[in-house]
Amino acid sequence: MSSLFAQEVPLSWYLLLSAALFSLGVIGFLIKRNLITVFMSIELMLNGVNLSFVTFAHQWNAVKGQIFVFFVMMVAAAEAAVGLAIIIAVFRARATLAVDRIDRMKL
Amino acid sequence: MHLILFIVFAGLCLAGAINLLLQSHPINSALSLIVVMTSLAVLYLLLGAEFLAAAQVIVYAGAIMVLFTFVVMLLNAGREERTFGSRAALTVGFPAVVAILAVVATVILHAQGLGVATLSDATITTTEYLSTVLFTKLLLPFEVTSILILIAILGAVALARHDNEHSQSGAERTGGQ
Secondary structure, eight states, X not given: OHHHHHOOEXXXXXXXHHHHHHHHHHHHHHHOOBHXXXXXXXXXXXXXXXXXXXXXXXXXXXXXXXXXXXXXXXXXXXXXXXXXXXXXXXXXXXXXXXXXXXXXXOO | OHHHHHHHHHHHXXXXXXXXXXXXXXXXXXXXXXXXXXXXXHHHHHTTBHHXXXXXXXXXXXXIHHHHHHHHHHTTOOOOOOOOOOHHIIIIIXXXXXXXXXXXHHHHHHOSSOOEEOOOGGGOBOHHHHHHHHHHTTHHHHHHHHHHXXXXXXXXXXXXSOOHHHHHHHHHHHHHO
């Protein structure tokens, strides 16, 4: 039991988890039909990439990787604010959130 | 201990991500995404990134997901209709996703020199060290970020503002069709 507590985790497992999260985000982007859920899938992809940044920052013992993740978070916050405002504007013009029905650029 | 924590929270992370895809109501997907982000905060802590773990909870699980749930409730988004999507997504998208995942997994599993993560104080990047680097070497990008946030606020307000005149003419246009 004590050996189980002392065990360490290879960093490749973290990278595999990051790749799996990114792929699940891409699949969600392709199969989801609701505009808000498609946007959530993009956030999932961003989180998967962030995990690999933190893993490599741990591998090379470098703080720059963590600062990069900090900037990604700031940009994601700005992107979420603008993206959700666009979704509200689209809903106001079309009264639907189904991506199949939003097929014209002109409002 | 590290192994147990990793298995528990990586499992929660993957379960939340898969649940996000399976749920048909957007609010359930949003709650699954909160589970994913909070589990990721624990994984960041295991990798010694204490500041990022706090920022993940505050910025992602707090601010961004509250924004998402507000928009879901504001727009009264119902259940989504399941369609099969475009043919391009079926024929190119899914094989491309599987191929990318396979290539990345192969590269990662064959990579030499990847280390291990353990629970020890030596690997923790303190907030003090991170902020010293951020506010000395990287001060200019940090300040540019504040301008980006300001522009994002203005853009969000300008886009989501209720323009009475414009929406009335839009209603007439759709009514006339």
